[in-house]
Amino acid sequence: MKKKMIMLLAGSLMAMSASSAFASFADLELIRVVYDRNGLEVATDLGSISSILAAPSTTIAENFSAVANATGFVSYFALDRSTNQMWTSGKTTASSVVTGGNVAMNSFRSGSLNTYSLYNTQGGTNYTGAASMINSYKNKISATQGTFAGAINFATRLNSEASLTNLATAPIIQNLYFFKNGLTNVAADKFGVSALVPVTVVVPFGFFVNSAVTAQTCTAGLIGNYATAASQCDTAPAKGDGVLGAASTITNISREEATLIFSQSVADWSDLGSYFTAQPVVACLRHAGSGTHAALDQTVMNSGWGNNIANTETAGSIWFNQGSSDMMKCINGNSTASTNGSLIGAIGYADADQAIGAAKISQNVKQLKYNGFYPTRTAIRNGLYDFYTNAWLYTNPAIG
DSSP states (O other): OOOEEEEEEBOOSSOOOGGGTTOOSOTTEEEEEEEETTSEEEEEEEEEHHHHHHSSOOBOOBOOTTSOGGGEEEEEEEEETTTTEEEEEEOSSSOOBBOOSHHHHHHHHHHHHHHHHHHGGGOTTEEEEETTSTTSHHHHTOTTTSTHHHHBOTTTGGGGEEEOTTTTTSOEEOEEEEESOTTOOOGGGGBOEEEEEEEEEEEEEEEEEETTOEEOBEEESSTTOBOSSGGGGOSSTTOOOOEEOOOEEOOEEOHHHHHHHHTTOOSBGGGGOTTBOOOBOEEEEEOTTSHHHHHIIIIISTTTSSSOOOOSOBTTTEEEESSHHHHHHHHHTOOSSOTTOOOOOEEEEEETTOOOSOTTTTTTEEEEEETTBOSOHHHHHTTSOOOEEEEEEEEETTOO
């Protein structure tokens, strides 16, 4: 059976569609909560539950990087108090089971109203606050301290949330279960029906550079090290085993170099070291609000590590791009005067799986290592590559 897929990218601070720009946390909205029981709580209104289930695909970007994976949990829920229908996340191996009856459901309905009110104090579709707040999800709804503890039976209530501890090494998979009537006392109707299957995955990003960006490196001795003289390549002082090669396209960018470049703190490549071939730096960025831009800000710039990311376009040195295709053309040196690209000192960033070498789009583009590593699964799993964000991929088994 062909399954419908819905992807929600983590990483953007503000991105949302025009139709959801004035949405608020309320009934019949699918709400995702990522929280640390002793820290912060980040909630996102993902949109109308009926639209998410019916649409061919939906992409929503947002930021929850304030919650550490090691101590974080993720949970999903939606409610229709007029019909007592409810949706909640659970394990893929077995359905959660509602308790049934007025008391438990009424507690859930009451608690959710308090949580909606808290979340709506910040406006829009995103909320960040302390999990210790009296009306937080943790205190009003969660299976450990909130109303799910009564609305879902003891054996399955903790299934409503999943730990993010192992997110960097393995996907986290939950089902979204639908309950036609949370008040039911009919035993067979207390079991949820699978509505959506969310799979948590990692989305890596990478740095790309125009092949005209060159530097001198050692070809013998301290191979790969930047240098301006053969003696700097020696494996020991005055050993004489070092060889300095001719300038060639760079293969790596460090975090320090990236923060200097994308904060517009350097104007020429040689400002990073005299081993770089002197030429103006052309920094290609995504617009604020995109998930890719936020991923750079959160994981590389770290919201001000060193310097803040540039926010003003400057002709010839800082260019903002609408999407990955425009980004690659910017790095490729495409312009009104050079529509097929040109050799310039351009550098940028995008999803790591970008095609390079394509005529008129990326024939001048090379992918870079970041801090010595390419964005591979092995590097991410072993904590060697941290320019990535988390994503949720949804499948709806009911739609062929």
